[in-house]
Amino acid sequence: MPDRILYGYWRSSAAYRVRIALNLKGLEYQQRSIHLVKAGGEQHTAAFQQLNPNQLVPVLVDGDMTLNQSLAIIDYLDETYPQQLLTPTDREQRYLVKALAQDIAIDIHPLNNLRVLQYLSNSLDVADTDKMRWYAHWIEHGFSALEQRLSQTHGRYCVGDQVSLVDVCLVPQVYNAKRFNVDMSPYPIIESVTASLNHLDAFQQAMPEKQPDAER
Numbered sequence: 001m002p003d004r005i006l007y008g009y010w011r012s013s014a015a016y017r018v019r020i021a022l023n024l025k026g027l028e029y030q031q032r033s034i035h036l037v038k039a040g041g042e043q044h045t046a047a048f049q050q051l052n053p054n055q056l057v058p059v060l061v062d063g064d065m066t067l068n069q070s071l072a073i074i075d076y077l078d079e080t081y082p083q084q085l086l087t088p089t090d091r092e093q094r095y096l097v098k099a100l101a102q103d104i105a106i107d108i109h110p111l112n113n114l115r116v117l118q119y120l121s122n123s124l125d126v127a128d129t130d131k132m133r134w135y136a137h138w139i140e141h142g143f144s145a146l147e148q149r150l151s152q153t154h155g156r157y158c159v160g161d162q163v164s165l166v167d168v169c170l171v172p173q174v175y176n177a178k179r180f181n182v183d184m185s186p187y188p189i190i191e192s193v194t195a196s197l198n199h200l201d202a203f204q205q206a207m208p209e210k211q212p213d214a215e216r
């Protein structure tokens with residue numbers, strides 16, 4: 001058994017990013033499922049808070065290191081296991097990859113995270129239809145800008161023909177958007193890059209439905 005444990009959840013976009021990165025680097029790992037919904041959410045248990053007081057997945061335990069924040073985890077993986085670098089060494093490309101990845105992971109994803117949607121419903125009494133408008137609004141805002149930026153940068157993947165951190169962030173965000181029935185027709189580049197990425201084994205093996213804790 002590998003000395004590497006990923007605490008995640010099949011539908012967590014941030015855990016999905018880390019699964020893709022581990023797969024791209026050919027690193028084996030065990031998975032521990034933290035059910036984000038059952039019984040109020042296992043991320044809130046005292047046991048999980050020992051791993052991450054922020055009560056969010058993923059957490060990666062790699063030997064004697066316990067890591068949270070998917071972008072920081074992937075940075076650590078790039079430094080520790082430099083095969084298949086996800087942030088290029090070239091200065092300009094590196095900046096571009098980081099900026100685009102952050103457009104997704106920092107500016108789009110957190111607004112639609114489970115705890116934000118739950119707060120809208122449970123504490124602010126926002127109706128389900130309005131909550132879905134909130135969800136779609138932030139996806140559309142972020143994807144419109146991303147589509148424009150990718151028109152300048154994309155090849156087969158988001159930045160040229162090399163798989164990068166941007167791709168690792170994009171695929172889970174698109175999965176999430178489709179799950180919430182966002183119309184993807186205004187984003188043909190995002191759609192075509194995502195389709196190319198989803199042909200790759202590392203991305204296929206990371207798909208939510210393929211995870212041991214997937215529910216049908």
Ligand SMILES: N[C@@H](CCC(=O)N[C@@H](CS)C(=O)NCC(=O)O)C(=O)O
Nearest residue numbers: 012013014056057069070113114115
């Ligand atoms: N910035 C964090 C975000 C982590 C995050 O938002 N995780 C979500 C799943 S994608 C979560 O654990 N949500 C639980 C909750 O909202 O209660 C990262 O990139 O790791």
